[in-house]
Ligand SMILES: Nc1nc2c(ncn2[C@@H]2O[C@H](COP(=O)(O)OP(=O)(O)O)[C@@H](O)[C@H]2O)c(=O)[nH]1
């Protein structure tokens with residue numbers, strides 16, 4: 525079945541200064557002929573009038589044509605930059621919609637075609653999705669690194685080495701006169717497998733940094749009722765997100781606000797004050813506060829002259845925060861702040877950044893999703909499973925499983941390439 529030609533408004537909601545309408549598929553040339561009377565030279569901006577079916581002019585805009593396969597999707601692609609008014613856009617979309625073989629694109633369909641045509645692998649597609657969703661500087665940086673092939677390049681290099689190693693073993697198995705593969709081949713394979721396992725381990729042992737940057741770091745406020753948790757959350761968020769009251773036990777649900785610290789997304793969570801609950805609802809709130817603290821990236825332990833510091837959930841990094849410093853008293857441990865006057869807020873943000881390790885510049889993480897991590901982990905496990913005493917057939921099988929793990933991450937299968945590596949590099953069957 526011939527692919528349909530798809531089209532969509534690729535820029536944001538109208539009205540805008542300029543809108544971009546994108547087309548992709550086998551009938552893009554026909555679409556351009558209909559709209560502007562001809563197909564412009566590929567990759568050159570052309571200022572043209574766009575026409576309705578009755579020949580009247582809809583608008584004037586910049587037309588870009590990309591000839592297959594040198595385009596984002598790998599198909600013929602056109603981008604129409606027109607004035608971003610609702611009537612302009614809908615007039616053009618309705619001309620396109622009426623053309624035979626044309627239909628409106630579904631969400632992600634251009635990218636899907638790019639993947640199917642080998643223009644981007646799955647990790648690059650995921651990076652692209654994250655780049656579009658990125659809200660902080662650090663999310664943008666790591667998404668761009670992955671979208672530009674930072675992860676797929678690593679995976680591809682590993683996979684090639686795995687396939688080559690396996691091909692070596694198979695070649696020796698198939699063509700050796702003896703029953704056994706020469707030990708030199710096996711030794712080389714074992715050394716390479718161990719090396720690869722180490723390299724994979726290195727990027728796996730990153731404390732899930734990429735996923736945390738992607739979804740944001742979670743900081744949970746813990747402390748006795750009335751110690752000033754809700755006030756502090758509001759002061760850091762610079763808005764009244766949580767109810768502040770002199771009455772103890774007001775906050776029962778979690779209240780979350782988003783902050784940006786050192787270019788990273790941080791979710792700050794207000795919780796129910798920790799005490800002996802007076803009601804079932806409050807008890808539930810306190811349980812949830814503790815649970816949330818147990819999986820937080822950082823816990824702020826609030827205390828003041830009237831309220832003791834709560835104990836930190838085991839194993840979680842914690843930062844003591846002395847509240848209500850405007851009322852006087854001494855700061856015995858941690859950072860001092862006053863939500864009322866704003867004193868110490870900048871220092872607290874800084875301390876949070878430091879405690880989370882956000883302040884230290886790092887290279888962009890390459891594993892930004894659980895799917896990618898589990899594929900690499902599968903690949904490494906396959907390699908770790910290889911032992912010196914193993915029959916060569918089994919070593920080859922472990923190597924295959926390992927390569928499969930990587931192929932799943934990039935969205936390829938490896939059978940054809942396996943053959944390609946054997947025949948291409950080893951001149952078997954001459
Ligand atoms: N003087 C002073 N009072 C504060 C400060 N922060 C909170 N409070 C007061 O302490 C009480 C409890 O505050 P709240 O934020 O609701 O505490 P929570 O129960 O821990 O969420 C309220 O009466 C607040 O006005 C502060 O920095 N200085």
Ligand SMILES: [Mg+2]
Nearest residue numbers: 753754774775
């Ligand atoms: Mg509160």
